Amino acid sequence: ERGGEILGHCYAHEWKERPAYRRTFENTVYLRHGLTSHGVGRRLMETLIDACRDVGCHALIACITTENEGSRRFHRALGFREVSHFSEVGYKLGRYLDVTDMELLLGQPE
Template sequence: MQIRNATAEDAAAIAAIYNDAVMNSTAIWNDVTVDAANRAHWIDDRQAQGFPVLVACDGANVLGYASFGPFRAFDGYKMTVEHSVYVDAARRGGGIGRALLQALIERAREAGFHVMVAAVEAGNTGSIRLHEALGFERTGFMPQVGQKFGRWLDLAMLQLRLDEREAP
């Protein structure tokens, strides 16, 4: 498996992984699927802002993707990023998500960010365990802040301090 920067050629595979998560899971709290053009624009937009979009590949097959971007759109949060990691449903549980998240953490450290935030549907214990294994700490729990599939969803907040700076 190789992890590399995503390109427009990866957009269709990224859209397929995203759409599966939209239709079949509570990992993405959207109800609308996207097409390859949408994901190509998303890749371009993220990379133009200086944020990574990574793909895990096995040859020409995209197995998963990951990115991070701004946590909130206020100056005081500029040293904090929020990430997302999604793996093809048939390939989950094989270490792809871990490898992508580790690569994102390294990119965030290299870019000088101070904190990485994870917002995870609270019932996704696999994702929460993965984050904790990589050093994330649970910092919050927000009951019933979302909905999907006719039920309320709770949000678990986790964060990883990327460096030991005492001041910004």
């Protein structure tokens, strides 16, 4: 927040509903237009990653449209690695989009 203005937000939720995946979350981060490369997203995500560790999360998954190289680069800088690629599974703005999943293992004990 800057002067009462919200600059961005992020959150994590269960990746899948089945009990076997209860320690895996999917994260999402949104920034106000024009605020990339100012450290806001990094601060938000570092706080989220710490909070996920605190509640026993073992793995975070980021589901990113493949053409969003900025988001993929951002997640790589946080330690995420690309683990899957799906063709045309997203649909936005009248077209199908490929999606890349990226993963960050948090190292929680079993």
